[in-house]
Amino acid sequence: MAQTVQVAGRAPDRTGSGPPAGRRRPRSGPRPRTRGRWGPYLLIAPTVAVIAVLILYPIGQLFWMSFHKIGSREARGVAPAENVGLENFRTVLGDPFFWRVLVNTVVSAAAMVVITMVLGTLVGLLLNRLGRKMSLLVSSGALLAWATPGISAAIVYKWLFTPGGGLVPWLLDALPDWLAGSGWDDYNWFGSRGTTYFVLVLCVVWQSFPFIAVSVLAGLKSVPSELYEAARVDGAGAWRTFWRITFPMLRPVFLVLTVLSIIWDFKVFTQLYFLSGGTANRDSFNLAMYAYSAAVAFPAKYGLGGAIALVLTVILLVFTGFYVRVMVRQGEVT
Amino acid sequence: MTVSSKAPSRRAARIGLNTAGLLVFLFAVFPVFWMVMTAFKTDEDINSDTPLPVPVHWTLSHFRNVISGQGLEFGLGHFFLNSLIVALVTVAVSGALALLAAYAVARTGFRGRSSFLIMLIIVQMVPLEALLLPLMLNAQRLQLLNSLTGVIVVYVGSSLGFSILMLRGFVAAVPRQLEEAAAIDGASGRTVFWRITFPLVAPGLVATSIFSFVTAWNEFVIAFAFLKDQETFLLPLTLSYHFGRTQVEWGSIMAASTLFTIPVMIFFLIVQRRMVSGLVAGAVKG
Numbered sequence: 001m002a003q004t005v006q007v008a009g010r011a012p013d014r015t016g017s018g019p020p021a022g023r024r025r026p027r028s029g030p031r032p033r034t035r036g037r038w039g040p041y042l043l044i045a046p047t048v049a050v051i052a053v054l055i056l057y058p059i060g061q062l063f064w065m066s067f068h069k070i071g072s073r074e075a076r077g078v079a080p081a082e083n084v085g086l087e088n089f090r091t092v093l094g095d096p097f098f099w100r101v102l103v104n105t106v107v108s109a110a111a112m113v114v115i116t117m118v119l120g121t122l123v124g125l126l127l128n129r130l131g132r133k134m135s136l137l138v139s140s141g142a143l144l145a146w147a148t149p150g151i152s153a154a155i156v157y158k159w160l161f162t163p164g165g166g167l168v169p170w171l172l173d174a175l176p177d178w179l180a181g182s183g184w185d186d187y188n189w190f191g192s193r194g195t196t197y198f199v200l201v202l203c204v205v206w207q208s209f210p211f212i213a214v215s216v217l218a219g220l221k222s223v224p225s226e227l228y229e230a231a232r233v234d235g236a237g238a239w240r241t242f243w244r245i246t247f248p249m250l251r252p253v254f255l256v257l258t259v260l261s262i263i264w265d266f267k268v269f270t271q272l273y274f275l276s277g278g279t280a281n282r283d284s285f286n287l288a289m290y291a292y293s294a295a296v297a298f299p300a301k302y303g304l305g306g307a308i309a310l311v312l313t314v315i316l317l318v319f320t321g322f323y324v325r326v327m328v329r330q331g332e333v334t
Numbered sequence: 335m336t337v338s339s340k341a342p343s344r345r346a347a348r349i350g351l352n353t354a355g356l357l358v359f360l361f362a363v364f365p366v367f368w369m370v371m372t373a374f375k376t377d378e379d380i381n382s383d384t385p386l387p388v389p390v391h392w393t394l395s396h397f398r399n400v401i402s403g404q405g406l407e408f409g410l411g412h413f414f415l416n417s418l419i420v421a422l423v424t425v426a427v428s429g430a431l432a433l434l435a436a437y438a439v440a441r442t443g444f445r446g447r448s449s450f451l452i453m454l455i456i457v458q459m460v461p462l463e464a465l466l467l468p469l470m471l472n473a474q475r476l477q478l479l480n481s482l483t484g485v486i487v488v489y490v491g492s493s494l495g496f497s498i499l500m501l502r503g504f505v506a507a508v509p510r511q512l513e514e515a516a517a518i519d520g521a522s523g524r525t526v527f528w529r530i531t532f533p534l535v536a537p538g539l540v541a542t543s544i545f546s547f548v549t550a551w552n553e554f555v556i557a558f559a560f561l562k563d564q565e566t567f568l569l570p571l572t573l574s575y576h577f578g579r580t581q582v583e584w585g586s587i588m589a590a591s592t593l594f595t596i597p598v599m600i601f602f603l604i605v606q607r608r609m610v611s612g613l614v615a616g617a618v619k620g
Contacts, residue, residue, distance in 0.1 A: 039438070039442065040438040040442040040444035040447075041438075041444065043434040043435055043437060043438035043442075044434070044435045044438050044439070044450060046431045046434065046435075047431050047432070047434070047435040047494055047498065048450075050431065050490060050491055050494055051453070051454075051457055051491065051494060051495070053491070054469075054487065054488065054490075054491025054492070055457045055460060055465065055491055055492075056457075057468075058465045058468035058469055058472070059460070059465070059468075061468035061471075061472075062464070062465070062467065062468055065467070065468070075471055123358055126351065126354055126355060126358065129351055130351055130352070130355050131352075134351075134352055134355045135355075137355070137359055138355045138358050138359050138362075141358070141359040141360075141362035141363045142358070142362045143602055143603070144362060144363055144366050144599065145362040145363070145365070145366070146602070147548075147595075147598050147599050147601075147602035147603075148365070148366060148595055148598075148599075149548075149551070149552040149570075149594065149595060149598055150552060150554070151552065151554055151570050151573055151574075151591070151594070152369065152573075152591040152592075152594060152595045153365065155369075155573065155577060155587055155588075155591050156365045156366075156368060156369045156588070156591070157365065159368075159369075159372065159584055159587075159588065160365065160368065162584075164381065165380055165381050165382070165385065165584065166385070167368065167385050170383075170384065170385050206361070206362070206365065210362070263459050267461035267463065269461070269463050269554075269555060270554045270555070273554070274574070274577065278578070288461055288463040288464075289463075291461075291463045291464050291466070291467075292463045292466060292555065294467070295463075295466045295467040295470065295559070296466075296559060302467060302471070305467050306467060306468075309463070309464035309465070309466070309467055310464070312461060312463070312464045313460055313461070313464045316459055316460065316461060316464075317456065317459070317460075319459075320455065320456050320459040323455065323459070324452050324455055324456065327455065328448075328452075333448050333451040333452055333455075
């Protein structure tokens with residue numbers, strides 16, 4: 001349990017019991033012990049090497065590719081690649097399809113983030129108020145959803161929404177027509193992007209709300225109960241208590257969770273791939289799908305693929321930059 | 335408001351809360367329940383016009399089909415072993431590297447420490463789908479396509495950042511005094527690490543390992559792009575194989591999906607508390 005307290009901000013100072021007074025050394029920095037000048041660098045060297053080779057170098061390659069015209073011959077090094085300047089970017093950004101994909105990505109990510117955050121927070125608050133047995137039941141159920149691999153989740157949701165045996169079409173068909181409309185029994189949910197994304201958002205929210213809920217719950221445990229006592233004495237309702245006490249106290253947690261959710265939901269791939277049945281339905285692409293399909297496209301247009309991938313990376317890095325700023329401001333990287 | 339009207343309203347609130355809890359529980363559990371139940375239904379029950387909550391005629395035939403391979407060149411055991419090898423080697427390599435780096439970050443101050451941490455945060459946010467193109471070309475050049483090694487190498491790279499950030503919290507939680515006391519007693523740096531620090535960090539290492547195990551186990555894009563020979567298929571690829579057939583057999587897919595999910599569920603249950611705190615610490619502590 002002690003671990004979870006960290007959520008609310010800084011880790012509790014485990015060294016608080018401290019060395020006996022009198023022997024206390026003056027501590028100039030947060031890390032007093034540095035064994036050897038080169039020790040730490042030797043310890044992080046393998047990590048730096050792996051990340052340089054597997055992530056930083058490929059990003060450099062993406063960058064280089066996106067300024068060149070590269071087919072399969074150029075990729076194999078048989079022919080030299082032609083430098084085309086910004087043309088790949090002009091092609092990508094000038095294509096209405098790219099903007100459609102961007103809209104799909106932004107709108108679906110926004111929906112996922114908002115719904116996940118609201119539902120997750122509500123469940124976190126609920127878990128905090130439930131009795132022990134009930135709270136255990138609910139959190140175990142949430143754990144199950146959280147633990148389900150993305151592929152399995154996508155496959156089950158596809159099955160739930162498939163006509164001719166799927167549960168949802170049957171349910172909608174069984175409901176009276178004035179309530180649910182008609183024609184659901186053979187409606188293809190994955191034929192158009194609106195309904196595809198409806199199922200996608202549901203599927204992603206289902207998998208991600210537990211993480212938000214347990215994080216919020218862990219944060220709630222760290223709010224001093226006197227604050228709530230005082231609010232109750234003042235006669236504040238649940239709504240007011242949340243916005244006046246809980247939200248301000250958990251502000252750092254909410255900030256981090258929201259930015260993380262944005263980053264995660266922007267690059268949803270596996271679930272969409274399985275729900276829409278591969279790359280056949282270009283209408284419901286998001287940026288990750290677009291980057292993927294450009295990477296495996298035939299005939300190869302690697303320059304263009306590189307430009308698309310770079311656009312996705314840059315968008316995510318902007319959010320990541322924001323996340324890093326939050327971390328730095330909260331003193332988490334010093 | 336009289337005092338007596340308060341008790342019933344509190345009971346009403348309790349009932350309301352429990353009902354909400356029950357609804358959340360059903361929402362969370364239902365898809366998993368449906369997956370497992372479909373796996374045990376006969377094809378007739380699956381394709382009947384009225385879906386049944388639980389199978390009328392329980393059958394193991396879908397599980398038998400999936401385990402025997404059903405259209406694939408190998409049985410499920412082969413792919414299970416592939417997935418296990420990939421995940422375990424990924425965990426071993428990235429766990430060892432991450433422990434070294436996490437120790438450096440949590441226990442020593444060095445120039446560039448903050449930059450190193452920020453780099454880790456950034457690299458774990460870069461999507462693999464975006465890096466797929468250069469990674470594939472490089473793997474092709476190094477003849478690592480269609481080999482488990484190629485996939486493992488990529489997984490190590492992609493799980494390292496998070497592992498370090500998560501482990502860092504666990505290393506930092508080991509009281510420094512213990513290490514200092516041992517050092518004063520004349521223990522060497524190596525002895526201090528293996529006798530004091532390591533045993534105390536071990537639970538954190540387990541949680542971190544399970545997290546990277548599950549990530550490697552679940553990964554799809556890289557495996558799908560790198561592995562085209564059935565001999566090298568991982569479990570997610572067998573799922574997509576069953577899923578991509580013209581006549582989709584939901585019973586078999588649900589059976590395969592159930593078998594694929596079970597190990598992950600077990601791991602989650604083992605480390606659930608640490609997972610939550612570690613993930614949160616890893617995420618929030620950055």
